[in-house]
Amino acid sequence: MRVFVTGATGFVGSAVVRELIGAGHLVTGLARSDQGATSLTAVGADVHRGDLHDLDSLRTAAAAADGVIHTAFIHDFANFPASVETDRHAIETLGDALAGSDRPLIVTSATGLVSGAGVATENSRPNSDFHVVSRYANEGLALSYVDRGVRVSVLRLPPSTHGEGDHAFVPGLIDIARTTGVSAYPGDGSNRWAAVHRLDAAQLYRLALEAPAGSKLHAVAEEGISLRDLAEVIGRHLKVPIMSADADHFGWLGGFATADMPATSTITAELLDWHPTQPGLIADLEKGHYFGTSRKLS
Template structure:
């Protein structure tokens, strides 16, 4: 297939591009800058200039491909307007969907498992219920899933919150490391027993490939290699690498320490990928989260 990939030079998107090429597919990568275009061209990827704000460019890219993977990501930050970011992404996937309507071409969108069922194991068949964490992002996923009724083989790949691996500069783990470096402590909330699922970026990339190759219309897939890593284990692994103490904090202290991440760090968020593995034969093969942290690549200056 010829696959149009948004976010093709990103942390996850670059892994998807590599996975698709290794499987014999062609890739058309969206590039919004000369730097991104040059990066894609160097590895033999066809370049499509545009941006997720440019709906005409998205429609043209979708029209020129046999499948679409939406791996672009407006990253969370202290200054980002969450509602505006979510609206841009909703506009983008709807524009792609209109172009694909009636073609039965595959369209896989990126989503996430975080915050959906706090304290309870999330499965692929758990109903999606909006809450303060999911409310902004969920409409993007639901919009794509609903395209199954309009002749699009749509699917959603729900990522674990800790997508880890080399070249991670803006993900949760690199952000936690940055906070620990700046403050001199690696913190967790309470006893740190709350669990975060994890997945290596290259294992996630393999699941995106499987989604466009074989996921039925309206399918949710869980890119979750580990159901739940205790947050304290993550903090202690970071502390060992930085040679700083891992420290328990109250929720009030954490709100100052973790800043914009504070609402997330105490969530207990286990998630299963049992159905995804059974249905699609997906088997993660890359290092688990703590082992990946201990490899040391996150800490090279």
């Protein structure tokens, strides 16, 4: 299968590209820069130049593919509505290009969108926190293309998609601990983040190419790691005190650090026979690679 991957040079997308190639698929990856193009060529992928704002480029690549995996998202929390709008236009363009073909389109979302009322399942409704409801609407937009002959699946990633090269929320916690001199958890630290290793997530993206139209999938290997457990590992590695703190201590990460976002993947595992095998989040942290150069998402 010829698969077009957006976000192909990113933390998750690059793992998806390697997973697909390893399984014998042909991959065309979207690249914004010469450096990105070189990295794709090095792993055996073809290069399609463009970005999420270049809708003509997205349309051309999708039309030429047997399936599309959309992993790209602009994580600009200072202007999140604009990021959601860009994602919406990209989904519309990809869906229009595949309409009537019964080809797969896998759209990335987040389990945090549907957390907040117990453990989130694939059938949970959206959370009202973090101004994410508009991004949840993009899930609905993607799924509307099922009625237009596209085999759409929505794949939700958990708050921690971890592994070497992670530059998201866990590195953010580590950088805050370095800056403040304490490794903090909110309140009593019992709130949880679901987690998955990026290599396990990449395998699920590959399996999702065969998922039934309208599938909602959770790339969740661990239902919930408490923020206190995370703080204890971080504090031990950085040799700083571990303590409770309020949301303000976490700066831009405050809303996420204080949220309880557990999730399951029972339905996904049964549907696609997906069984994660990579190390869990705490085990990954214990390897030490998270405590090198700062790589926080901002």
